Amino acid sequence: xxxxxxxxxxxxxxxxxxxxxxxFLVLPMVGLVIxxxxxxxxxxxxxxxxxxxxxxxxxxxxxxxxxxxxxxVPIAWVxxxxxxxxxxxxxxxxxxxxxxxxxxxxxxxFMVLGRRGIIGSWLYETFGFSLPFxxxxxxxxxxxxxxxxxxxxxxxxxRAADARFEDAAATLGAGGWSTFHRVTxxxxxxxxxxxxxxxxxxxxxxxxxxxxxxGNFPGTTQTMPLAVxxxxxxxxxxxxxxxxxxxxxxxxxxALLRExxxxxx
Amino acid sequence: xxxxxxxxVQRGSLHLEVAFAVEPGQxxxxxxxxxxxKSSVLRVLAGLLPPDAGxxxxxDAVLDDPSAERHVPPHERPIxxxxxxxxxxxxxxxxxxxxxxxxxxxxxxAQARTAALGWLHRVGLVDYAxxxxxxxxxxxxxxxxxxxxxxxxPELLLLDEPLAALDARTKLEVRADLRxxxxxxxxxxxxxxxxxxxxxALADEVAVIEQGRVxxxxxxxxxxxxxxxxxxxxxxxxxxxxGNAEGMQVRLDSGASVAIADPAFGSVYVxxxxxxxxxxxxxxxxxxxxxxxxxxASATPHGSAVRCDLSGPVPLTADLTATAFAxxxxxxxxxxxxxxxxxxxxxxxx
Numbered sequence: 001x002x003x004x005x006x007x008x009x010x011x012x013x014x015x016x017x018x019x020x021x022x023x024f025l026v027l028p029m030v031g032l033v034i035x036x037x038x039x040x041x042x043x044x045x046x047x048x049x050x051x052x053x054x055x056x057x058x059x060x061x062x063x064x065x066x067x068x069x070x071x072x073v074p075i076a077w078v079x080x081x082x083x084x085x086x087x088x089x090x091x092x093x094x095x096x097x098x099x100x101x102x103x104x105x106x107x108x109x110f111m112v113l114g115r116r117g118i119i120g121s122w123l124y125e126t127f128g129f130s131l132p133f134x135x136x137x138x139x140x141x142x143x144x145x146x147x148x149x150x151x152x153x154x155x156x157x158x159r160a161a162d163a164r165f166e167d168a169a170a171t172l173g174a175g176g177w178s179t180f181h182r183v184t185x186x187x188x189x190x191x192x193x194x195x196x197x198x199x200x201x202x203x204x205x206x207x208x209x210x211x212x213x214x215g216n217f218p219g220t221t222q223t224m225p226l227a228v229x230x231x232x233x234x235x236x237x238x239x240x241x242x243x244x245x246x247x248x249x250x251x252x253x254x255a256l257l258r259e260x261x262x263x264x265x
Numbered sequence: 266x267x268x269x270x271x272x273x274v275q276r277g278s279l280h281l282e283v284a285f286a287v288e289p290g291q292x293x294x295x296x297x298x299x300x301x302x303k304s305s306v307l308r309v310l311a312g313l314l315p316p317d318a319g320x321x322x323x324x325d326a327v328l329d330d331p332s333a334e335r336h337v338p339p340h341e342r343p344i345x346x347x348x349x350x351x352x353x354x355x356x357x358x359x360x361x362x363x364x365x366x367x368x369x370x371x372x373x374x375a376q377a378r379t380a381a382l383g384w385l386h387r388v389g390l391v392d393y394a395x396x397x398x399x400x401x402x403x404x405x406x407x408x409x410x411x412x413x414x415x416x417x418x419p420e421l422l423l424l425d426e427p428l429a430a431l432d433a434r435t436k437l438e439v440r441a442d443l444r445x446x447x448x449x450x451x452x453x454x455x456x457x458x459x460x461x462x463x464x465x466a467l468a469d470e471v472a473v474i475e476q477g478r479v480x481x482x483x484x485x486x487x488x489x490x491x492x493x494x495x496x497x498x499x500x501x502x503x504x505x506x507x508g509n510a511e512g513m514q515v516r517l518d519s520g521a522s523v524a525i526a527d528p529a530f531g532s533v534y535v536x537x538x539x540x541x542x543x544x545x546x547x548x549x550x551x552x553x554x555x556x557x558x559x560x561x562a563s564a565t566p567h568g569s570a571v572r573c574d575l576s577g578p579v580p581l582t583a584d585l586t587a588t589a590f591a592x593x594x595x596x597x598x599x600x601x602x603x604x605x606x607x608x609x610x611x612x613x614x615x
Binding site: 162164165167168169170171172173174175178179182183186187189 | 311312313338339340341342344345346348352354355356357365366368369370413414417423
């Protein structure tokens, strides 16, 4: 790509809104850092409910990512490699959670998996257990919202990968599954890793679907974002501390992704 | 025990319809311009592209028979394939690439690795066992790809332009290696190439494919002598002679010798293009060059030229303009002198 000639001035009509937009994006984060109670930060971080929420968030986001990989990579493969009919419709359906307001996702999950839900009522009658308001529900809500990120990322990686390597594997006697895990998977591993990081970050920040479907119980369903929201009502400084933690995790994720993208070639 | 193919495939606007047979130990080269459908034929043989019609039989096993809805998938065919750009798995070491086929058959890892090391030794790359494909040169990658294809003792070996990705110098060396491995290989080989020298040097049989059809097939020397189309004539006119290079000359197996421009030693091929052969009614004198007595065995017109098949101490194929042919009053049986300049003789290792 060639840059504009060195002397080109940025037109004022572009420069001004760009500066305002930049400030708009960056200032809130700066504000968060400025207002942080740095003096008793460590002490506040050590408070049990902070650790509890952080641990719960990490665990549920990680499980949600794992579930997304187990279910999402095969979906991505079907979308990228198979020629089944209605593939474009399938792709559209899979990406709906990407644009759906998470609260709506939560309500939808409730309709299916709630105690009176289509599958939930059967679960309750047969096994006597109900999913909503449990840690499992948190994982389900996060998976629902975050898995499309992984699918899109892995499908892109599969499309970019040279499918002729799979032909080569076939001529060497490798069947479909063998080719997939011995050739395809290693080839798209960077794409899967990038997708998993995106997916994990999305799951970590999940709020709407979680609070709708899993509620807000400290220790079982109160993840970091929920804790932040709750703390803001009663103890703003605690909210800032929790937010700082999430900000740090987000920046670390971004750094990880950049590393990935910068070192890919 | 052989390959018999009679297949038809529609690929976009190209209708491909070819038939050929290859005996075990024989090499068939499918020669033709880009887009003629050669690679599609290879993909059909490999099972990567199901044919629309026809029959494909390898050693009494039916691999494709669309009329009976029979199609053996690629991974169940006893084949080995070398792809044009080799397609070595970039995430696996050289030895694991070679061992891949055996691992697919369920051979234990250690055993497969030992066999793969043996093959790497055979192709002279045992020192590169732990290298990744990205660290290999083109010629090395080609040899690894060949070892990977041959390790499973396939009944059919498929080579898709195995030399096309190499630079000229490497090509000579790798072609000589390939020739050696092919002569040791017991199964049938089908190779796709657009380079007539590959065909002349490696093929037992050549099938020239143009626009999805075999326009002529036969042993390479036969095709060179009696080209049936202009395309074939242009493509494979060269005379290929085996001999032993002794510096500035090559002693042919027939006893005659050929002067060459650059010193060479050892077992070589001498290639002479028909347009470089000049014909004189009497023995010419002058600048140092190859001069041999010859007799016109046959003459075939193609385009504005006449291709003459010359017998004598050095059998040659010569292209003359129709005018020159008429002026010299040539015909079968005519005694002439043939000359070739030393620097127009191509030499490469056998």
